[in-house]
Amino acid sequence: xxxxxxxxxxxxxxxxxxxxxxxxxxxxxxxxxxxLIKVQNGEMVGNGDLFGQSALRIQTCxxxxxxxxxxxxxxxxxxxxxxxxxxxEGGFNTASIHPPTYYAIDGVVARVIDRILxxxxxxxxxxxLAGSLWLMAAAMMLWFLFRELAADRIAAFSLTAALxxxxxxxxxxxxxxxxxxxLFVGAAIVWAVIRWERAAAPFWLPVAVxxxxxxxxxxxLVAVALVLAYLLGRVAWKSGPHGSGLRxxxxxxxxxxxxxxxxxxxxxxxxxxxxxxxxGITRLIQSLPASEIPMVERYRITSFPxxxxxxxxxxxxxxxxxxxxxxxxRNNGVVLFAGLVAxxxxxxxxxxxxxxxxxxxxxxxxxxxxxxxALAGPALVVFNAVVQGIYVVIPIRYALAAVPALAAxxxxxxxxxxxxxxxxVLAGGLVVTVLGAIIFV
Numbered sequence: 001x002x003x004x005x006x007x008x009x010x011x012x013x014x015x016x017x018x019x020x021x022x023x024x025x026x027x028x029x030x031x032x033x034x035x036l037i038k039v040q041n042g043e044m045v046g047n048g049d050l051f052g053q054s055a056l057r058i059q060t061c062x063x064x065x066x067x068x069x070x071x072x073x074x075x076x077x078x079x080x081x082x083x084x085x086x087x088x089e090g091g092f093n094t095a096s097i098h099p100p101t102y103y104a105i106d107g108v109v110a111r112v113i114d115r116i117l118x119x120x121x122x123x124x125x126x127x128x129l130a131g132s133l134w135l136m137a138a139a140m141m142l143w144f145l146f147r148e149l150a151a152d153r154i155a156a157f158s159l160t161a162a163l164x165x166x167x168x169x170x171x172x173x174x175x176x177x178x179x180x181x182x183l184f185v186g187a188a189i190v191w192a193v194i195r196w197e198r199a200a201a202p203f204w205l206p207v208a209v210x211x212x213x214x215x216x217x218x219x220x221l222v223a224v225a226l227v228l229a230y231l232l233g234r235v236a237w238k239s240g241p242h243g244s245g246l247r248x249x250x251x252x253x254x255x256x257x258x259x260x261x262x263x264x265x266x267x268x269x270x271x272x273x274x275x276x277x278x279x280g281i282t283r284l285i286q287s288l289p290a291s292e293i294p295m296v297e298r299y300r301i302t303s304f305p306x307x308x309x310x311x312x313x314x315x316x317x318x319x320x321x322x323x324x325x326x327x328x329x330r331n332n333g334v335v336l337f338a339g340l341v342a343x344x345x346x347x348x349x350x351x352x353x354x355x356x357x358x359x360x361x362x363x364x365x366x367x368x369x370x371x372x373x374a375l376a377g378p379a380l381v382v383f384n385a386v387v388q389g390i391y392v393v394i395p396i397r398y399a400l401a402a403v404p405a406l407a408a409x410x411x412x413x414x415x416x417x418x419x420x421x422x423x424x425v426l427a428g429g430l431v432v433t434v435l436g437a438i439i440f441v
Contacts, residue, residue, distance in 0.1 A: 014132035016438035017174035026066035031095035048288025141187035162427035182400035214274035223401035230368035312377035316399035333433035348410025366409035
């Protein structure tokens with residue numbers, strides 16, 4: 001019953017967001033829309049490819065939720081030829097760095113939705129509606145993860161509801177954007193690793209989820225890095241023999257360490273294989289080198305961005321913080337409860353990690369989660385500077401895949417009497433204010 005209610009809530013929230021938010025999102029949605037349309041037409045998007053006419057035509061009629069909209073031509077119907085260079089990023093599709101997995105899945109679902117729903121619908125609407133499946137899947141996986149970690153029903157339900165109603169998550173799944181996969185992937189990889197760790201899941205399951213993370217969006221690898229840090233922490237912690245003979249304990253510990261190292265190697269191998277294959281494909285299909293794309297040139301650097309590197313940890317340490325809200329969500333109630341939920345998730349993780357027993361699963365998961373969200377920003381700055389020679393301010397949403405583990409780390413606090421009440425109030429307040437904004441604002 002709890003899972004059913006959460007899945008229904010996810011569907012209502014995401015479809016309600018689509019209903020109220022009709023303009024094209026400034027968070028690269030034109031790029032992702034164009035990619036989705038082209039994949040459904042059997043085309044790949046490579047570096048140097050320009051926007052197609054279908055995506056441009058949709059934006060001219062739906063308009064862009066940004067100041068740049070004044071430069072967008074008026075609604076183009078029929079066979080009017082639009083000039084890509086008049087649109088964002090000089091007309092270049094900068095989403096070409098992403099694998100086609102997300103776009104292929106959502107495109108197929110969008111086609112089904114278009115056939116089922118009455119009336120005429122464009123790709124922007126059906127593609128957004130397809131994103132609800134990622135939120136529904138995330139709701140189920142979050143529930144399974146929290147219950148796997150022995151959370152009671154009230155804590156698991158409240159925490160899941162708070163996460164799926166968070167505006168940062170909701171915007172990612174209710175617009176066409178591969179960031180919409182982050183919550184599901186992040187919950188799935190942690191759940192799979194913990195299940196495998198206690199021999200309740202097969203060896204291949206965490207490996208398959210890690211490969212899927214690499215095949216959707218590179219920032220989903222933040223969750224993969226998190227579970228690798230967790231497993232490494234489990235190996236590094238040396239506990240006593242607990243009453244058994246020292247020789248016997250050492251033998252068991254070595255065997256368990258080998259088992260964990262094999263899993264870590266398999267995960268790294270799967271991620272590496274997917275990444276290498278996709279890198280090879282991008283080189284084959286590019287029409288221009290990345291260095292000649294206007295957006296890349298705009299962020300080009302000649303020296304390492306020391307100041308940006310020092311400040312970057314602040315940009316991902318609280319992934320649910322909301323730098324952008326759709327216009328209908330810009331009210332005091334939503335802002336208040338969204339901020340409180342973001343503060344709760346981070347604060348509960350810190351408190352639970354400190355309170356948990358040394359060497360416990362809760363302590364190790366908390367350390368890995370907090371370390372990952374703090375280092376994700378600096379790591380991405382280094383990657384961009386060294387590999388691509390650019391510097392950009394790392395968006396908060398790039399650490400969304402770490403949210404499930406971060407939230408799970410706070411379960412010891414959430415499961416106390418006071419914590420359970422506080423979390424229920426915060427989750428209820430956020431859900432009510434978001435639903436109220438969808439219906440009444």
